[in-house]
């Protein structure tokens with residue numbers, strides 16, 4: 001996919017915002033274990049970043065997915081994977097189905113303020129009983145008059161303690177597991193929504209991750225996205241956008257890992273010369289750079305499919321898998337060249353190493369990606 005001067009201009013505007021508005025604060029936010037989502041999203045919303053790929057009718061920029069990929073990559077320049085991920089949840093995880101399938105009233109009420117950064121969203125799919133097997137989730141939404149009454153719980157919810165709304169996947173009937181679910185917008189201030197804890201994590205520390213209980217939570221049926229029973233299918237489509245975001249964000253983070261390692265090894269001297277003067281260091285970094293380009297190329301092939309209106313499942317799945325595997329290697333091998341400083345929490349590469357581990361788990365673990373691909377190859381059940 002060829003990027004145009006417009007893409008590069010967009011990239012520069014994101015980079016300038018990250019450097020001026022975000023990076024000066026990330027160390028404090030990492031230490032606090034949370035970042036001010038409303039403040040950051042309002043700032044991103046004013047610049048149009050939160051609605052880059054969303055319809056102009058609701059305040060978006062109406063750009064295609066290639067601009068979303070540039071945004072995801074440039075958010076990798078944020079020196080906190082958790083802050084980037086929180087923005088990614090807003091742009092590419094909890095709003096794509098709403099934009100694609102939500103009617104005008106629902107989009108006006110929830111999508112427009114999400115694009116403007118006035119409301120913070122979260123996506124509620126995973127549960128304590130399991131995240132990989134989405135079809136087996138237990139949370140239910142039962143019709144009662146004009147409402148749904150929601151009971152159950154969600155686990156690992158990014159932005160969960162600060163969110164104004166949740167794009168929730170729940171069972172709305174007892175039918176077959178792929179046809180009994182719906183996506184419902186749940187206002188988080190509704191009676192019965194309880195944020196029971198904020199989870200302590202090894203990485204993504206500035207991102208708040210919550211466990212949330214829903215106890216007889218009453219929500220109008222008008223808050224359902226699209227058709228009842230289509231939630232699983234909508235979520236699988238939404239996952240393709242999430243996985244491309246994850247892959248391209250990983251590309252941005254890997255570029256930063258290599259750049260900061262080049263800077264560090266250029267200054268650090270051992271045996272009378274800069275570390276980077278050793279050919280083994282140069283070759284290793286050149287090899288990692290090549291691997292990053294291969295992930296980027298694969299993810300951009302997936303983007304091409306989305307832009308062309310074709311099913312991107314196969315390539316998006318491969319890109320997510322490759323990104324998860326590659327970022328772990330890049331982070332680990334770069335960290336090695338930082339010596340003891342790489343082991344210290346204070347160094348940039350250490351935070352990258354801790355944050356990077358999530359890519360192979362969140363949004364579907366590597367094994368789930370392999371399961372999807374094996375199924376598409378007709379290998380399951382052989």
Ligand SMILES: Cc1cc2nc3c(=O)[nH]c(=O)nc-3n(C[C@H](O)[C@H](O)[C@H](O)COP(=O)(O)OP(=O)(O)OC[C@H]3O[C@@H](n4cnc5c(N)ncnc54)[C@H](O)[C@@H]3O)c2cc1C
Nearest residue numbers: 123124125126130131132156157158361362363364365367
């Ligand atoms: C920091 C963080 C943020 C998150 N944010 C969100 C969010 O905002 N919203 C949301 O809904 N979820 C979120 N998640 C949840 C995430 O998507 C799940 O953790 C992930 O899908 C895995 O689910 P699980 O943790 O329940 O693992 P399980 O489903 O219990 O699986 C455990 C492991 O088993 C392996 N495995 C699973 N299935 C198979 C198989 N068929 N064959 C072989 N091995 C297999 C995988 O290695 C997997 O990691 C987040 C998670 C984290 C850690």
